[in-house]
Amino acid sequence: MSGIQEDRDRDAFAGGLGEALRITGDSFDAPGGSLVEGGVARGRRRLRRRRAATVTGSVAALAVVGFGASYAAGAFGAGAVHGSPVAARPEPGRTAQGKTGASASGKQYPASHVIKTLEGLLPQGELTHRTGRGTDEDGGPFASVVFDDGKGKAAISVSLGRVDPEDRMATDQLACPGKVYTPYDACSSKTLADGTRLLLLQGYEYPDKRVDTKWWHAYAVTAEGYTIDAGEWNAPAEKDAPVSRDEPPLSAGQLKTLVTAEEWRPILRALPEPQLQPVQQPAPQAATADTIVRNLTSLLPKSTKVTTSHGDDGFAYVVVNDGKGASLVQINVQPDMKDEEGDLFGSDAQTRPDGMKVATHQGAGDKGVQGAAMWTVDTISKDGFRVVISAFNSGSQITAPTRKTPALTMDQLKAIATSEKWRG
Structure with missing residues (x-):
């Protein structure tokens, strides 16, 4: 054994x-x-x-x-x-x-x-x-x-x-x-x-x-x-x-x-x-769970109703429903990610006038879940401050789709990820 x-x-x-x-x-x-x-x-x-x-x-x-x-x-x-x-x-x-x-x-x-x-x-x-x-x-x-x-x-x-x-x-x-x-x-x-x-x-x-x-x-x-x-x-x-x-x-x-x-x-x-x-170099403080949940909820489209939410330092998720089925939305907010920028953002990433890089991806969700869709927007600012958000066409990553596409569009995900609220 x-x-x-x-x-x-x-x-x-x-x-x-x-x-x-x-x-x-x-x-x-x-x-x-x-x-x-x-x-x-x-x-x-x-x-x-x-x-x-x-x-x-x-x-x-x-x-x-x-x-x-x-x-x-x-x-x-x-x-x-x-x-x-x-x-x-x-x-x-x-x-x-x-x-x-x-x-x-x-x-x-x-x-x-x-x-x-x-x-x-x-x-x-x-x-x-x-x-x-x-x-x-x-x-x-x-x-x-x-x-x-x-x-x-x-x-x-x-x-x-x-x-x-x-x-x-x-x-x-x-x-x-x-x-x-x-x-x-x-x-x-x-x-x-x-x-x-x-x-x-x-x-x-x-x-x-x-x-x-x-x-x-x-x-x-x-x-x-x-x-x-x-x-x-x-x-x-x-x-x-x-x-x-x-x-x-x-x-x-x-x-x-x-x-x-x-x-x-x-x-x-x-x-x-x-x-x-002693910890020689403490990592930068991540945003608190309450802050991320509050900001994410406030930035969601008014047409969506939050049915479930949970947060931890640097991370939160909500399950929303716009009347067309449940959709999981999850987000990470991370300071000091400059060292990882080269690995995270390739030549296909867009660079905004303020220096923020934005990468997008639309593809299948979990392997083995037929019809699953996962849409992601990943951003990083010049100082290494990173926000990455994903939405799914199901209320969970491990269950069958409840809808054809996620409840949030790519434009809506991009608006949330690039919001100035994450800096507050």
Whole structure:
């Protein structure tokens, strides 16, 4: 069963919103390179996102750097160990380091102990394909088994880590994802009586549901900053294995019990404290979520009605309807993108008298979604201030079109992207 975690660790965006990113990114290839490929790279550096090199193309991929931190699959796997979680967003002046230090308790626990702890917390059933890591191994403590309670085999895994409990990323990773990008059946995020923050999510391995593999997940961050991440599937492997049962074996309540069990405490106390260091050059402040949502809403045509909205620093989306069907509109507002200008804007970009470059693209949306359309306007000013907006002919990137074309025309998208409001 080592393939379960290894595959997730190698392809951090294969599940959840990360998969939606990859699908969208693959479908958006502009002449001379993706319109936003360089922006993705810049965003990744600022937010310390690991293993995002495969994410290219589309404004959606860039958007998730701000919005999708709570649901990138890698955020809940082996990446969240030793103070180096995926998509960590440090506060000004401090950042978590991915270095393994001395054990906080002076003890070490081998892989066999971590596996045995997981086994002892599971209901009665047959256990096979055991694998794991100890506290002194790269990647941090981890255990995985194939569990069969007589209703079919199911992969179950748990990884343990430690983060700075004051770091904003701990909150970001505990938010339920937006269904616009990631469908799921149930999700809750709460703080328990002891201060532990808990996310419970019942979703799917692939957001487009190309196969029936379900992924149910629990992620807990204790008041001390210890993290316990559990995942289960209704198949004997995370991917590339036939579904063996209707649902994963553990209920949401059982997942909660698993990640909050006291049996994990000795192992967690063996983890070193996250090592922090000053940020040498803080990234320029992105526009706040409220500001972007407010500006975007105010610039929409009066004929459109906003039915859903969400924002994060530097990013926002709305779902609008003009009476002809739902249409997703998403936007990124980014300062200091001058270094990426050459990668983002080719010879086909128009240059306005004030020096702003404007690139446009009209093409298909997500690969595999028949009839999908994605219209994009990308702008960058002489000082590197960038605004990129996309509209779709559906209320989600992963569902069938609700209309022939997006609710906004290219001229309307261009007017929004070039508005002076983004400078305010």
